[in-house]
Amino acid sequence: xxxxxxxxxxxxxxKPTAPRRTAFRDGDRVSRGWMTVVTVxxxxxxxxxxxPVLWLVIASTKxxxxxxxxxxxxxxxxxxxxxxxxxxxxDGGIFWRWGLNTIIYSVxxxxxxxxxxxxxxxxxxxxxxxxxxxxxxVILASMLIPGTVIAQPTYxxxxxLGLNNTYWGMLLPALVYPFGVLLCYIYAQSSVPxxxxxxxRLDGAGEFRIFASLGMRLMANGLVTVLLFAFLGSWNxxxxxxLVLTDQELMPLTVGLTGWSQSSISIPGLQILxxxxxxxxxxxxxxxxxxxxxxxxxxxxxxxxxx
Amino acid sequence: xxxxRVSPSRRRFSGAGRRVAPYVFIAPFVVLFLAFLVxxxxxxxxxxxxxxxxxxxxxxxxxxxxxxxxxxxxxFADSDFLTSFGRVLLFGIVQVPVMMMIAAxxxxxxxxxxxxxxxxxxxxxxxxxxxxxxIAALLWGFLYQPSVSPxxxxxxxxxxxxxxxAPGTVLWSIANVATWSVTGINMIILFAALQxVPxxxxxxxRLDGAGELRIALGxxxPMIAPAILLTTLSSVIGTxxxxxxxxxxxxxxxxxxxxxxxxxxxxxxxxxAKNPNLASAMAVILGVATLIVSxxxxxxxNRATRTATDGLH
Numbered sequence: 001x002x003x004x005x006x007x008x009x010x011x012x013x014x015k016p017t018a019p020r021r022t023a024f025r026d027g028d029r030v031s032r033g034w035m036t037v038v039t040v041x042x043x044x045x046x047x048x049x050x051x052p053v054l055w056l057v058i059a060s061t062k063x064x065x066x067x068x069x070x071x072x073x074x075x076x077x078x079x080x081x082x083x084x085x086x087x088x089x090x091d092g093g094i095f096w097r098w099g100l101n102t103i104i105y106s107v108x109x110x111x112x113x114x115x116x117x118x119x120x121x122x123x124x125x126x127x128x129x130x131x132x133x134x135x136x137x138v139i140l141a142s143m144l145i146p147g148t149v150i151a152q153p154t155y156x157x158x159x160x161l162g163l164n165n166t167y168w169g170m171l172l173p174a175l176v177y178p179f180g181v182l183l184c185y186i187y188a189q190s191s192v193p194x195x196x197x198x199x200x201r202l203d204g205a206g207e208f209r210i211f212a213s214l215g216m217r218l219m220a221n222g223l224v225t226v227l228l229f230a231f232l233g234s235w236n237x238x239x240x241x242x243l244v245l246t247d248q249e250l251m252p253l254t255v256g257l258t259g260w261s262q263s264s265i266s267i268p269g270l271q272i273l274x275x276x277x278x279x280x281x282x283x284x285x286x287x288x289x290x291x292x293x294x295x296x297x298x299x300x301x302x303x304x305x306x307x
Numbered sequence: 308x309x310x311x312r313v314s315p316s317r318r319r320f321s322g323a324g325r326r327v328a329p330y331v332f333i334a335p336f337v338v339l340f341l342a343f344l345v346x347x348x349x350x351x352x353x354x355x356x357x358x359x360x361x362x363x364x365x366x367x368x369x370x371x372x373x374x375x376x377x378x379x380x381x382x383f384a385d386s387d388f389l390t391s392f393g394r395v396l397l398f399g400i401v402q403v404p405v406m407m408m409i410a411a412x413x414x415x416x417x418x419x420x421x422x423x424x425x426x427x428x429x430x431x432x433x434x435x436x437x438x439x440x441x442i443a444a445l446l447w448g449f450l451y452q453p454s455v456s457p458x459x460x461x462x463x464x465x466x467x468x469x470x471x472x473a474p475g476t477v478l479w480s481i482a483n484v485a486t487w488s489v490t491g492i493n494m495i496i497l498f499a500a501l502q503x504v505p506x507x508x509x510x511x512x513r514l515d516g517a518g519e520l521r522i523a524l525g526x527x528x529p530m531i532a533p534a535i536l537l538t539t540l541s542s543v544i545g546t547x548x549x550x551x552x553x554x555x556x557x558x559x560x561x562x563x564x565x566x567x568x569x570x571x572x573x574x575x576x577x578x579x580a581k582n583p584n585l586a587s588a589m590a591v592i593l594g595v596a597t598l599i600v601s602x603x604x605x606x607x608x609n610r611a612t613r614t615a616t617d618g619l620h
């Protein structure tokens with residue numbers, strides 16, 4: 001498809017440097033005009049993307065009554081801590097249980113997913129074995145099958161295996177991540193030189209040790225990308241847990257919070273808890289994702305999604 | 308002596324290891340792939356060919372009988388199910404191009420030297436992607452409700468009576484949630500692609516006196532065509548699967564039916580109607596439809612590329 005091979009993996013994300021400055025050789029007037037236009041567009045875009053989040057923060061500090069009675073962006077009584085306390089105690093602190101579940105599904109799930117993808121991608125890049133071409137073709141084709149379409153049959157399968165309403169039922173299906181395998185294959189190809197593998201073999205290292213101590217380390221940048229996207233996939237997962245889990249104690253935040261949102265029609269106090277809960281659930285993932293942007297952005301570049 | 312004797316045997320051993328190793332490495336993936344991707348597809352196809360009929364005189368017993376294409380006939384006769392396909396297609400035809408234009412426009416601006424405070428603005432555009440889709444739908448759900456929404460209140464203050472949840476507008480309100488969520492990641496992918504294009508590519512055009520806009524649209528965009536194709540394709544696939552946003556926003560409006568999108572119809576058939584066989588048939592139909600649309604997009608792209616290269620000769 002569109003995936004090029006042999007890309008520098010360890011190259012830092014390129015930054016616009018000196019050559020860019022030469023862009024406006026024919027006078028600053030043109031560029032200044034453009035700069036005004038671009039700045040205006042940027043401010044509008046930032047407002048569109050940030051204001052809903054800003055509203056969430058402000059709304060989290062209000063009481064249920066004020067949520068409806070005060071203007072959306074106006075601060076009212078600062079009740080954030082009361083809201084957080086209510087969030088923690090409601091229904092025996094079920095919110096934190098959901099949070100813990102989400103963390104279990106995301107952290108354990110993405111770690112194992114990355115390991116499975118890394119081993120497969122590494123094998124595809126380093127070895128020539130029978131069935132290799134077939135496996136590659138199957139992986140490419142399976143990327144066109146969206147996970148949500150097979151959610152319902154997966155649910156049927158899990159029921160017949162007795163895995164519905166278990167942690168296993170949530171963790172196992174998430175381990176299949178063809179796009180992650182493809183990325184790992186590309187990373188391994190570009191970052192694991194065969195000479196190094198051969199040298200390690202001559203030193204008497206076993207194949208598994210070479211993978212674990214040499215391959216994984218060389219592929220590290222790319223693995224971070226796969227890890228993050230697998231993590232985000234599990235963190236956002238909704239339709240499968242909605243089908244598979246009926247036990248409240250096992251639900252992730254997404255299912256729990258939408259359940260509250262539905263119940264808030266009859267239980268008014270839940271409205272503000274849904275708002276505060278949403279804010280709390282967004283903060284960790286936003287911090288993780290944005291602070292690691294440098295890594296996964298270069299990983300995406302190296303992943304060869306280019307011409 | 309000893310070393311000389313050990314070495315060949317070890318080498319022979321590692322040679323065997325080398326033959327077995329790749330299969331050990333791919334084994335977990337292959338097993339999981341068969342169990343949780345191939346098996347569900349087989350289950351869906353098989354289940355779609357059967358039906359559960361209650362037998363006897365209400366003794367609660369039921370039997371599974373071969374039904375051939377009956378479930379497919381039922382699915383295709385269900386006008387609501389067909390309408391849901393039309394709805395997501397309409398959604399995709401409007402939302403995907405609009406979102407892609409915003410993402411590409413922002414990526415081009417970030418790639419130019421014109422943006423001051425680029426890090427902040429990139430953060431702003433990307434942040435919604437870190438908000439889980441379901442939470443985004445809950446959040447916008449509040450912003451659409453007249454009783455809470457500062458947007459509706461603000462518009463009312465200037466004399467506009469906006470109803471984001473009316474039958475005619477709710478689809479576009481959902482489109483707005485989707486656009487808000489995914490523009491950031493698409494922008495980042497396109498931006499990453501733009502950054503890998505060698506700067507010299509633009510120099511020639513610049514020397515010919517082409518303006519920044521000409522270079523952006525005429526040189527830069529074609530250079531990242533593969534990335535645009537990839538993001539468009541995954542956006543279209545995502546559109547056909549639309550589920551989270553409308554499902555969650557059902558809470559705030561009665562104008563989203565339980566079979567508003569194909570995936571919601573599958574979910575409803577499975578949980579509300581308790582007819583897993585019909586749900587399986589619907590899932591197969593949606594899967595095949597997704598495949599067809601993907602192939603069409605890839606075909607169009609191939610033809611476009613070929614025409615473009617032909618033009619050069």
